[in-house]
Amino acid sequence: MAIDVVWFKRDLRTRDHAPLLSSSLSGRPVLCLFMLEEERFKLNDTSPIHINWELDCAIELSKNLKKIGLEMHFHVGNAEEIFDEINKIYGIERLLSHEETGNSWSYERDKKISKWCDSNNIIWQEYPNNGVVRRLKNRDFWKKERDSRMRIPLNEPPLFSNCVLFKGNIPRMEDLGFANSVLTDWPKPGEEAAMERLNEFLDRDSKRYSQSISSPILSIKHGSRLSPYFTAGALSMRRVVQKTNEKINFIKMNKTAIEGHSSWIRSLSSFRRRLAWRCHFIQKLEMGPDLDLVAQNPMIEKNMDRVLHIDRFEKWANGNTGWPFFDACMRQLNTTGWINFRMRAMMMSCASYNLWLPWRETGEHLARLFLDYEPGIHWSQVGMQSGTTGINTIRAYSMTKQGKDHDPNGEYIRKWVPELSMVPTDYIHEPWKMPEKIQKSIMCQIGKDYPEPILNEIESRKEGIKKSYSARKGDDVKKISQRILKKHGSRSKPRKRASSKSTTTQKKLF
Ligand SMILES: Cc1cc2nc3c(=O)[nH]c(=O)nc-3n(C[C@H](O)[C@H](O)[C@H](O)COP(=O)(O)OP(=O)(O)OC[C@H]3O[C@@H](n4cnc5c(N)ncnc54)[C@H](O)[C@@H]3O)c2cc1C
Known part of the structure; x- marks a missing residue:
């Protein structure tokens, strides 16, 4: 029986993951794939810390996948060659992933994979990511569409009974020719850590968000520090938006008991606006994929x-x-x-x-x-x-x-x-x-x-x-x-x- 491949890119989570949800309904065996593409290592905007962070998050994800009956397949190399190999061994019916709005390299890579899927009669089903809308001509209705996506109910991870087992090894930084990161303050990787930080921020640190974010000293504690998790896709944007709305509503309902409730609400509203900016700016790259190569003017x-x-x-x-x-x-x-x-x-x-x-x-x-x-x-x-x-x-x-x-x-x-x-x-x-x-x-x-x-x-x-x-x-x-x-x-x-x-x-x- 041919398989579904769920290709994890910068969406390293099990919750609110449309490709996973879709494969859980198909009944086909599922192969979860995470690739480290060697071509990317040489790009001027890539550094070993990015690879290390993604790898750490993917390893955490592999533990969560096990809990729902799946196994992550780790591969290092060229995307097309890796897909070819998997297709020869198992036969791929569908390739499932989120739409990626990345740099010009990932844009070109996706075009090649799309051609490869066409020539191998494989359906590549891509699902919208965050608030970014594909094939949009202008911004007239973008906000409405983005806001309606943010209201879609959250999903818990689905369960699977038919999984393609992984027999290889998980790559290590030294196998890739890199030293482990020497950064201090390395965040705890993965989806659970991201949710923990979100809760800590909403319940405690966000109280002083607005007064603190311009300071390099205060923002360390009172900023959300969610950005590395967003980049790896360890959290979905709609989860963060909905949890923020819940918190704002909770403070409003209990304002008599909460000291400084109005400034806390202002802070959370300001944070929520930045979440929308994130989608706004990524939409800009979606509509002008050479933003990293050519000056806007x-x-x-x-x-x-x-x-x-x-x-x-x-x-x-x-x-x-x-x-x-x-x-x-x-x-x-x-x-x-x-x-x-x-x-x-x-x-x-x-x-x-x-x-x-x-x-x-x-x-x-x-x-x-x-x-x-x-x-x-x-x-x-x-x-x-x-x-x-x-x-x-x-x-x-x-x-x-x-x-x-x-x-x-x-x-x-x-x-x-x-x-x-x-x-x-x-x-x-x-x-x-x-x-x-x-x-x-x-x-x-x-x-x-x-x-x-x-x-x-x-x-x-x-x-x-x-x-x-x-x-x-x-x-x-x-x-x-x-x-x-x-x-x-x-x-x-x-x-x-x-x-x-x-x-x-x-x-x-x-
Ligand atoms: C020159 C320059 C380059 C930047 N490059 C990046 C980058 O590569 N990656 C990145 O995530 N952010 C970038 N930012 C935006 C911003 O500085 C970071 O998002 C923010 O500092 C991350 O910390 P935080 O998660 O605590 O943010 P918070 O203040 O807690 O904000 C929450 C989230 O909102 C989004 N956000 C916040 N500010 C902005 C903004 N101005 N524009 C769009 N989205 C925003 C981020 O996803 C952030 O995680 C850049 C800003 C500048 C001026």
Whole structure:
């Protein structure tokens, strides 16, 4: 009897898993497949931490599959060759998977697999993932469709009685030629750990979400930290949306007994909006699959003519710019694989405006560092924060101001930049202003023990902003920007800001 293959991609869970549900109804033997594709290892936006995280989540998934009567088949190699081999041994009737909105490589790979299925008379049944709608021409009805998907009832894992057994070995990082990850703060992998973190966040840490997410220090506890789980698909988006709605309703019903209930509800509503942004940005990549290769507004990119200055790039990438708060953030990211939204935006802004580096190389570098690398969000944000879309305001962050706002006493800087651990608070954000005498007494000589600033921060930022505005001039540029807005722009009405206090330079293009 021919088999069903359930191909696990970035959907490493048993709950709310439409392909699993469908195969449970077919009565055919089921083979669950997880592949590590060697071609992917060489891509500029892939790093061993991504492979390690997916593998860890897949191993956890294999334990959950056993509980419902299935076995995960682990394979390393080329997708087409692996499918060929399975087909020769078992005969595949149907290939079942979620739709994947990944980078341009996975897009091309899926086209090849689709052809391979056609030529082997195999039905490839793909199911919608999250709130991303395939074959959409514009965004007019996207939100309605997304919201209705979020209301679909949750599914518990189905049970199976007919499973194709796995006789191979589970690959290890060293077999693939990689060392195990050296990141600190490695999250507990898998679906159960993801649900545990979701509950902890909803029941406790979300209370201070809104006040905390802009700070690299507070967001570690009060942000959801669900992003690596979303990326591996260990949780479905609709589960998180529905559980958040339940929590909001619970707080509303019990508000007299809950201290700070209104700010908690505001925090959860703000979190829920970000969940929708996730779908919004991945939808953008779905409708423009070369977002990781081509600037959204190529005319702006051409006019900018940014240069890959290697020395600047390396200092930026390693957190050795001589700008203490920036260096602390970059070193946190290098060590832990995670940093909050505001600091990610600041990293792109520093690279793009102060250092005038091209978005593709800096974007690829950040992609390799983020454990939660999600192409749709990442490349949309890289475009926005580097000023190459033409439809977003220019946001050039002052790193010194961010540092003073979020780390007034410099404790965060001292933690991540130990060279500066003895610097008095008065100079911690601008150590180059420290008198010689103090530098000597604390054995921290600027230019020797810690670098001089790579450039003058204020001047380089001003210069970057000026060049960016002039790159946006001209009818050709504006025509492309308008086309982008029509195709990808959010149809939601802009929300009124509670405060006009801004830490960025902003100016509306339209
Ligand atoms: C240059 C740049 C690159 C980024 N690259 C990625 C990436 O590769 N992967 C990634 O998951 N996020 C990315 N983000 C968005 C954001 O920084 C992270 O989602 C967030 O920091 C993850 O932490 P959290 O799970 O605690 O977020 P929370 O604040 O708890 O938010 C919950 C979830 O909402 C989604 N979300 C939050 N903020 C955004 C946003 N601005 N846009 C879209 N979705 C959002 C994420 O899925 C997140 O897990 C990027 C932002 C910037 C500025």
